[in-house]
Amino acid sequence: MSRLSIxxxxxxxxxxxxxxxxAVSLIGLLGVIVTTxxxxxxxxxxxxxxxxxxxAAGLAVCGLIGAGCAGGLLMAGHVVDPEA
Numbered sequence: 001m002s003r004l005s006i007x008x009x010x011x012x013x014x015x016x017x018x019x020x021x022x023a024v025s026l027i028g029l030l031g032v033i034v035t036t037x038x039x040x041x042x043x044x045x046x047x048x049x050x051x052x053x054x055x056a057a058g059l060a061v062c063g064l065i066g067a068g069c070a071g072g073l074l075m076a077g078h079v080v081d082p083e084a
Contacts, residue, residue: 006080007077007084008077008084010077013073014074015074017069017070021064021066024062025059025060025061027059027063028058028062028063030056031057032060034056035050035053036049
């Protein structure tokens with residue numbers, strides 16, 4: 001494989017990873033908003049809503065970490081071949 005094809009593969013995977021990470025982060029943030037005490041139904045209970053909020057926040061953080069790692073792939077692609 002040439003350096004150009006490796007750099008393009010790294011760039012493409014970085015863009016796809018960043019897009020997926022951002023989408024997961026936004027879904028997690030939406031989950032945090034939905035599980036606030038003002039929007040949580042009384043039939044579920046505050047403890048379950050609180051637990052779901054923590055899990056949604058963890059999902060948002062994982063999405064942001066994934067998007068940051070995808071940025072590393074983009075940088076690696078530019079290091080391999082700056083013209084790609």
